[in-house]
Amino acid sequence: MIVFYTAVAGGIGSALRFFISTSIQKTRSHARFPYSIILINLLGAAGLGLLTGTVTDNDPLLMIIGTGFFGGFTTFSTFSVEAATMLHERQIGQLAVYLLVTIVGSLCLFAAFFQIGQRLF
Template structure:
């Protein structure tokens, strides 16, 4: 049953990610869409950890399936590599710092709010 919940959540999460990426797309060197998606996903994951039992079906569906597909470390890595190849050192540094610190802060804040 967990595999079905993960698959369903993952399918919906990947669709939501595609739509959100199109919504937040900017004509800029800075990868805003991935940053916003990862910040949102981290905040929602904080809510899941605070409110859902880690063994519940909702947690499996939302945290593992939906948010696992919605957020993406692989896109973060690709966009970071593009910035390296373009020698956009300042943009790369800002992106790395805001993504890493921002996602941890988003998770922590929403975890504490909903705990």
């Protein structure tokens, strides 16, 4: 049954990612910078940090929400495509900002929200 719940949570996460991404693209249609992917991955890192700081390793919620929802919500594949596109188009400055904000930001947010999660419970 956990596999079913994980799949449902993954679908919800994917749908939410789509909604956020299309909403941001509508407001920033003139920009060629992947703001929505950065936001989604940063939110996912913070949420997963909070979850893993709150629940124990064997809690089914870790699988359902962590793997399902946040696995569906965040997107490493799109992050990779955007980075490769910037590299191919020689947009080195934008690429550096994109990589720095996404990677360092995700690690910092995960760590911070993990600590918050541990203090909540």
